[in-house]
Amino acid sequence: CDVHGISHITGGGFDENIPRILHDGQGLEIEEGTWEILPVFRFLEKYGKVPHREMFNIFNMGIGMVIALDASEAQRAIDILTAAGEKASVIGRVTDTEGVVIR
Template sequence: EVIRNCDVHGISHITGGGFDENIPRILREGQGIAIEEGSWEILPVFRFLEKYGKVSHREMFNIFNMGIGMVIALDASEAQRAIDLLAAQGERASVIGRVTAEEGVVIA
């Protein structure tokens, strides 16, 4: 429904390789993404794994994706519409970041 009703610029399935490898594949050369940590619910299991598995916080985003399964890139003006369409399908969605003019993935 999102693809049919919104101008989707790209979709990234966040699997092994997580944020640093998968998200940049849907961006143009010279673009990056700024992720706002905490803009989605981070389940307690990820904090547990980080602490007791002694995994660095940043590496948690590439190993376990911190609960993000898919990223859909679209214009900010269409974000709420996409979220509503996904909610109607039983999916939870959040705006987790924005495209930047600097290559790479920054998590703040």
């Protein structure tokens, strides 16, 4: 696959790390729930009184790495990662508006 960028989602999570692999003027639209969100994150949000949007930057909601590539290669990349024992899914798309939007 022709990988355009890889972002390790650590401290700073979605808002700080992913934009680093994008070009100026680009952003990202994330579709929440396109990956398995473990119950522990809902527990922490509820009982820790963490604002929902902050959960993506503090705990990353279970996403460890983002790989940016052309949409036409997404399934091939998922198949390769799955064969290697990893869980992978398409979680969003690159947009022409800077910033990270989570829907």
